[in-house]
Amino acid sequence: MKLLDAVTEDVRTVSAPGILDTVYVRVFQTLIAAGEYARAAELTNDLMFGRSPRAFCCNSGEVAYGMVHALSGRADRALGSLSCAMSQLQLEDSGDLLPMAQSLAAYAHALLDNTDEAARLSEDTAEHRYRQPAQLESVEQLMRVQATLAGDPQRLCAQLRSMARSCLDESMVAPALECLAAAARHGDAKAAVELAEAAALADGRWARALYCFGAGLDANDSALLVEAADTALELGNVLLANTAARAALRIVDGRAGSADRAHARDALRIEHLSFRELRASNTITERMKTLTPFEAEIALRAAGQATRAEISGALKLSPRTIDWHLGKIFDKLHVSGRSELGEVLGQN
Numbered sequence: 001m002k003l004l005d006a007v008t009e010d011v012r013t014v015s016a017p018g019i020l021d022t023v024y025v026r027v028f029q030t031l032i033a034a035g036e037y038a039r040a041a042e043l044t045n046d047l048m049f050g051r052s053p054r055a056f057c058c059n060s061g062e063v064a065y066g067m068v069h070a071l072s073g074r075a076d077r078a079l080g081s082l083s084c085a086m087s088q089l090q091l092e093d094s095g096d097l098l099p100m101a102q103s104l105a106a107y108a109h110a111l112l113d114n115t116d117e118a119a120r121l122s123e124d125t126a127e128h129r130y131r132q133p134a135q136l137e138s139v140e141q142l143m144r145v146q147a148t149l150a151g152d153p154q155r156l157c158a159q160l161r162s163m164a165r166s167c168l169d170e171s172m173v174a175p176a177l178e179c180l181a182a183a184a185r186h187g188d189a190k191a192a193v194e195l196a197e198a199a200a201l202a203d204g205r206w207a208r209a210l211y212c213f214g215a216g217l218d219a220n221d222s223a224l225l226v227e228a229a230d231t232a233l234e235l236g237n238v239l240l241a242n243t244a245a246r247a248a249l250r251i252v253d254g255r256a257g258s259a260d261r262a263h264a265r266d267a268l269r270i271e272h273l274s275f276r277e278l279r280a281s282n283t284i285t286e287r288m289k290t291l292t293p294f295e296a297e298i299a300l301r302a303a304g305q306a307t308r309a310e311i312s313g314a315l316k317l318s319p320r321t322i323d324w325h326l327g328k329i330f331d332k333l334h335v336s337g338r339s340e341l342g343e344v345l346g347q348n
Contacts, residue, residue, distance in 0.1 A: 156183075164191075222263040244270075
């Protein structure tokens with residue numbers, strides 16, 4: 001990662017398309033391995049519109065985009081990109097991309113709890129015609145295992161930990177950390193310990209986030225989990241951010257210390273932000289549809305400049321009743337209060 005910015009800057013002066021394609025593909029793989037999903041998405045979006053017309057054009061770009069969103073937990077976005085690519089790749093697949101696209105789509109369905117479709121896609125995944133780079137091969141295997149065993153968490157976690165050990169034996173640290181993080185997300189306590197131990201030997205923001213996640217789960221440490229969630233959100237991994245934030249909230253629930261209250265506020269903020277990113281049904285537009293017309297009116301008034309007294313006067317309700325309705329509204333919309341409500345509705 002320290003060298004990546006310099007390499008990316010230098011390659012702008014290269015005019016040979018073949019070299020450009022090779023370098024950009026390797027840069028993309030590096031960003032994925034380093035957990036820099038936000039940067040990988042930005043690079044892919046940039047390259048899909050002309051800078052590297054062969055490596056990231058059409059189906060190649062859609063599969064790359066689908067990979068970034070699947071790994072980061074944005075299942076709906078991943079499927080939107082991958083479904084289109086798979087339709088075309090079944091007719092023409094000169095780049096041998098169909099198996100990867102199918103594995104990613106299967107995993108995205110597993111994230112959406114569509115376990116039957118995830119299993120079907122996993123079973124029907126095509127075979128590669130050519131040997132894949134080791135890193136991409138490990139990503140594909142990780143996705144397929146999680147899709148195939150989505151309904152059997154115990155077997156899934158055992159398989160993920162076994163895969164992690166194999167990766168570490170081959171000095172493939174990045175995929176090993178991904179396997180252990182996936183097992184820890186599924187509730188495997190031993191995987192959390194192994195994740196902290198393996199991540200402690202690595203460096204970079206992603207390794208730090210995973211160390212905090214594993215160690216925080218093992219020690220019930222809300223501070224570490226909030227750090228993991230915050231860093232994961234910065235990196236674009238909304239799935240880990242949401243999981244770590246929810247774990248931190250469980251730990252501080254019922255505690256009254258000032259540090260616990262601060263951790264709860266931070267964790268709740270991250271949980272809400274990441275929640276809205278995970279699924280299309282979680283967006284504020286879709287969540288507003290869950291409100292009754294009366295609740296929607298209160299929400300719109302509360303998101304504006306009206307005071308509590310002005311809202312209660314306009315609706316001929318007591319301030320306490322308004323507060324009760326607002327509590328229900330905040331829960332439905334996954335917002336912390338009027339300030340966040342105004343922010344998300346203003347962005348809508």
